[in-house]
Amino acid sequence: xxxxxxxxxxxTRSGFGKALLELGENNTDVVALCxxxxxxxxxxxxxxxxxxxxxxxxxxxSNMIGVAAGLATCGKIPFxxxxxxxxxxxxxxxxxxxxxxxxKNVKIxxxxxxxxxxxxxxxxxxxxxxxLIKMLPGFxxxxxxxxxxxxxxxLAIANHYGPVYLRFxxxxxxxxxxxxxxxxxxxxxxxxxxNDVSIFATGHLVWKAIEATKILxxxxxxxxxxxxxxxxxxxxxxxxxxxxxxxxAVSAEEHLxxxxxxxxxxxxxxxxxxxxxxYVAVDDKFGESGKPDELLAKFHxxxxxxxxxxxxxxxxx
Amino acid sequence: xxxxxxSIEELQRIACVVRRDVLRMIHGAASGHPGGSLGCTDFLVxxxxxxxxxxxxxxxxxxxxxxxxFLSNGHIAPAWYxxxxxSGYFPISELSSLRKINSRLQGHPSIAEGLPGIRMASGxxxxxxxxxxxAAIAKKLDNDNNFVYCLTGDGELQEGQIWEAAMFAAAHKxxxxxxxxDYNGKQIDGNVEDVISLGDLQLxxxxxxxxxxxxxxxxxxxxIDTMAHxxxxxxxxxxxxxxxxxxMGKGVDFMENSHKWHGVPxxxxxxxxxLAQLAEGQNEDY
Numbered sequence: 001x002x003x004x005x006x007x008x009x010x011x012t013r014s015g016f017g018k019a020l021l022e023l024g025e026n027n028t029d030v031v032a033l034c035x036x037x038x039x040x041x042x043x044x045x046x047x048x049x050x051x052x053x054x055x056x057x058x059x060x061x062s063n064m065i066g067v068a069a070g071l072a073t074c075g076k077i078p079f080x081x082x083x084x085x086x087x088x089x090x091x092x093x094x095x096x097x098x099x100x101x102x103x104k105n106v107k108i109x110x111x112x113x114x115x116x117x118x119x120x121x122x123x124x125x126x127x128x129x130x131x132l133i134k135m136l137p138g139f140x141x142x143x144x145x146x147x148x149x150x151x152x153x154x155l156a157i158a159n160h161y162g163p164v165y166l167r168f169x170x171x172x173x174x175x176x177x178x179x180x181x182x183x184x185x186x187x188x189x190x191x192x193x194x195n196d197v198s199i200f201a202t203g204h205l206v207w208k209a210i211e212a213t214k215i216l217x218x219x220x221x222x223x224x225x226x227x228x229x230x231x232x233x234x235x236x237x238x239x240x241x242x243x244x245x246x247x248x249a250v251s252a253e254e255h256l257x258x259x260x261x262x263x264x265x266x267x268x269x270x271x272x273x274x275x276x277x278x279y280v281a282v283d284d285k286f287g288e289s290g291k292p293d294e295l296l297a298k299f300h301x302x303x304x305x306x307x308x309x310x311x312x313x314x315x316x317x
Numbered sequence: 318x319x320x321x322x323x324s325i326e327e328l329q330r331i332a333c334v335v336r337r338d339v340l341r342m343i344h345g346a347a348s349g350h351p352g353g354s355l356g357c358t359d360f361l362v363x364x365x366x367x368x369x370x371x372x373x374x375x376x377x378x379x380x381x382x383x384x385x386x387f388l389s390n391g392h393i394a395p396a397w398y399x400x401x402x403x404s405g406y407f408p409i410s411e412l413s414s415l416r417k418i419n420s421r422l423q424g425h426p427s428i429a430e431g432l433p434g435i436r437m438a439s440g441x442x443x444x445x446x447x448x449x450x451x452a453a454i455a456k457k458l459d460n461d462n463n464f465v466y467c468l469t470g471d472g473e474l475q476e477g478q479i480w481e482a483a484m485f486a487a488a489h490k491x492x493x494x495x496x497x498x499d500y501n502g503k504q505i506d507g508n509v510e511d512v513i514s515l516g517d518l519q520l521x522x523x524x525x526x527x528x529x530x531x532x533x534x535x536x537x538x539x540x541i542d543t544m545a546h547x548x549x550x551x552x553x554x555x556x557x558x559x560x561x562x563x564x565m566g567k568g569v570d571f572m573e574n575s576h577k578w579h580g581v582p583x584x585x586x587x588x589x590x591x592l593a594q595l596a597e598g599q600n601e602d603y
Contacts, residue, residue, distance in 0.1 A: 031458070055454065055489065063447045063481035070387075070451020073436050075379045076458070078451075093441050094478070098448055102428055102438045 002192065004210050006174035012204075013111045013168050015150030017042025020079060020109075023158050024050045030158060033068055033080045035061045040170075041081040041111045061086045065094035065106070072104040077158055083117075084110035084167055088129035099163045100136040106163050108133075109154075112170040113143070114254030115282070115299055116204055116292035125287035131259020133165040134232040140185060141232040143167040143253075143261075145206035147175040149229060152183035160185055167203065169254075171292040174207045177227075188235035190242070194224035197310045198242040201252040202228045202261045205280065205301060209252050212306035223310055231261050239268045243275050248313035252280040252306050254296075276316035278309035321404070323366045328537050331403060332362045333598035336568045338399035338412055340595075341602065344588045346416035349424070352578040353470065354396035356501050356534070356563035360468070361400045363540040370463060373405035376433035384463045385452050387437055389445025390470035390499060391425040392580070398422050398432075402603075406434035409603045443476025445469060446496060450486045450556075453494040464548065467496045472504030475513050480525070486556040487526025495547045496527075496558040499534065501565040503576035518560060527558045534563035569594055 023030045024046045031053045034043045038056070047054040057064035061082055068078035080087070087110035088095070099106045110129060117125045134141045140162060144150040150168050157164045181189060191206070192213050201209035206227050213223045224242055228234065243249050249269060251262035262279040269275050282299050296302045323331070335358050343349035365371070369384040377383075388397050395415060402409045407421070414420035421430040425440030437448045449467035456463060473479065486494060498518070506512045515521070522529045528550050532543040540561075547557050565579070566572030569591040583591055592599070 053458065057485060058481075058488070060478075060481035060485065062444075062478040063450075063485050066444050066447020066478065066482065067451035067454065067485065069437065070448040070453070071455045072451075073378060073448070074381070074452050074455030074459070076455050094444060094447075097438050097441045098444050102436075 004176045004191065006176050008175055009172035010147035010175045011170065011172050012144060012147055012150040013042045013170065015147035016109060016154050016166070016168055017045055019151045019154030021045040021049060023155065024053065027077065027158060029075060029077045031055070031071055031076045031078050033057050033064050033078060035059055035064050035082040035086065037082050041109065043081050061091050062094050065091045066098050068106045069098040069102060069104045072106050077105060077107065079107045079109050081109035081111065083124060084113035084129050085124050085126040088126060088132050092132060095133070096136055100138050103138060104163060105161050107157050108165045110165060110167045113167045114169060114203065115287040115295045115301065116169055116171045116254060118170065118292045118295065119289050121289040122286035127254065127256045127282050127287065128259065129167065130231055130253070130255050130261065134264070138163060139232065140164045140230065141167070142185065142230050143203040144229050145203055145227055146173060146177050148179050149177045149183065152179070153229060156183045156185055169204055173204050176207060186230045186233045186235055188238040189227040189229065190224065190238070191227050192223065192225035194222035194246065196221045196223060196246055197248045197250060197314050198224045198226060198246045199250045199252060199306060199310060200226050200228050200239065200261065200265050202231060203254050205252040205254055208303045209306055211303040212310065215303065215307045216310055221310065221314065228261055231264055234264050234268070236268050239265060240272050243269060243273050247275055247317045249275055249277045250280060250306060250309045250313050251277065254301060255281055257281040257283050276313045278313040280305050280309050320368070320370050321366045325537050328362055328366055330598065331366055332359050333595050334601045335362055335396060335399040335403060337592060337595050337598045337602060339395045340583060340588055340591050342395045342399070342412050342415040343582045345413055347582050348416055349395055349582055350392040350580045351572060351583065352503065352565040352576070353390065353393040353499060353501065355569060355572065356565045356567045357393050357468065357499050358396050358567070359537055360497065360534045360540055360561060361396050363537050364466060365400045365404045367541060368544050369466065376406060378436055380436065380452065381459065381461060382463065385436065385465045387445045387449040387452065387465070387467045388426060389439055389467055390442065390473050391439030394424070394426050397426065401434040407432060412603050442470065442473040443478040446479055446482040449494055449496070450482055450491050453491045454489065456493055464551065465494045467494065469496065469498050471498055471500045471502065471515065472509050472512065474498065474515055483522065483525040483527065490554040491556050492552050492554050494556050495544070496556070497561050498558065499563055500560050501563045503565045503579060505576065505579050507576055522558050526555060528555045530557070530559045532559045532561045534561035535567050
């Protein structure tokens with residue numbers, strides 16, 4: 001089994017910020033907008049290095065999305081950043097009409113996604129955004145798992161024409177993926193090879209899935225871990241091939257059951273390879289205040305929950 | 318790239334033709350929005366045939382090196398489609414496909430079907446001004462000194478995003494945009510004043526940091542003069558808006574000044590009565 005090493009805890013949002021700065025240096029068409037969260041979303045380095053290409057939108061996200069769509073019309077590559085809550089639900093109609101339906105090359109940079117936003121509580125902890133955005137025709141939805149992958153994903157979406165929702169988070173989490181692993185939009189990455197159950201994980205829960213495999217191996221269960229960084233378009237072939245081999249699946253995400261990665265996996269299984277699927281996700285409820293680790297435990301999004309889901313999925317074969 | 322620079326008489330003749338198009342298109346589709354379309358016809362005709370620098374023969378989405386127009390009140394699409402076709406963006410015969418299956422002329426403007434001349438979908442109100450501001454900023458970044466024009470409705474100004482855009486454009490000194498409000502005083506539920514009053518609209522825009530002009534949107538000479546004045550105010554670190562008084566349903570007496578014609582098609586007899594009032598454009602019908 002490949003051993004994944006945590007090189008140190010880092011924020012995924014910082015991986016975004018590092019890449020955005022590099023994009024600014026290398027591509028003069030890259031512009032950025034932010035709605036009064038420049039430091040939190042890690043856009044400060046870009047803003048201070050390229051002030052002529054950075055546009056402070058203030059606390060007015062709807063307009064920010066429209067301005068981004070206008071910039072994209074003229075050939076710019078706008079990266080519009082704010083908290084995921086305000087980058088999805090608050091501006092849904094703008095994303096729908098001015099970006100998705102209008103086929104604009106806008107990059108929505110959604111930070112502080114999921115319950116690990118922590119202490120600010122449910123008003124800010126959006127766990128519906130994957131579902132909301134994947135419903136919009138033409139939108140690509142990406143949820144990288146660590147600092148390095150977020151950095152690579154940010155570089156990749158600049159070279160991809162079309163609207164993208166890039167979802168990342170607030171807390172420091174293990175940075176473990178290799179900078180040498182190519183990031184290809186829509187191509188899942190197998191992290192752990194196994195035969196007994198397939199764990200499809202996205203975002204912060206990818207590391208939790210890897211931890212879960214260690215516990216499972218002590219129970220003589222060989223779990224496969226596949227990192228679904230791109231939830232839309234999803235890598236059907238990787239999902240089918242893995243479940244064909246294992247016969248059981250677990251989805252793991254920091255999102256509601258409704259509309260998230262799990263539902264995308266369920267669609268594939270139902271259509272191509274009917275198999276048991278267990279969701280590790282939040283079941284139709286809002287979050288609450290607390291520390292990220294406490295919340296992951298309370299809302300059953302931890303490694304032990306993935307372990308239990310895997311065992312249950314296997315028992316349903 | 319060209320400015321067409323038609324005479325007043327020619328513009329009036331084209332406006333008559335466009336009004337006939339609008340009525341026949343909406344009648345043919347048995348749905349659509351005649352009131353605002355007729356009210357804004359003189360402005361759109363003057364903009365495309367006298368004011369804008371644009372290239373109908375080879376439409377480019379990015380609008381580099383030319384003026385750009387964004388229609389925010391997308392429901393007046395019939396007038397815009399007619400003006401686009403009549404100025405050469407696509408075949409005039411295509412106007413008859415409005416709102417029909419497999420048409421590029423969607424009920425509200427769309428770019429998904431690839432209709433030349435359209436750069437942004439609109440219909441859900443309040444969004445177009447933000448988009449136009451984005452395009453204006455892009456022009457500044459590209460050192461492209463052409464203009465971005467945007468038309469909004471007046472009822473549309475009830476949308477909060479409009480005022481977000483208003484603040485943004487002033488704060489960022491977007492002084493290459495000329496926005497125009499179709500101030501006909503009507504919306505679906507009645508008079509704008511009665512639905513949700515806009516209050517002192519001129520004062521609102523002034524307080525948001527915009528240069529504000531007024532215009533008679535059904536007087537072509539006044540449109541030409543006011544738009545020239547607006548252009549002369551550009552480049553002075555302030556965005557520009559024109560409050561354009563129009564008559565909803567202009568050109569058809571029984572439609573004029575009635576909010577009931579916001580979104581209702583004429584029946585056969587009403588179409589006949591309406592076209593009789595616009596008879597001089599008859600020989601140019603599609």
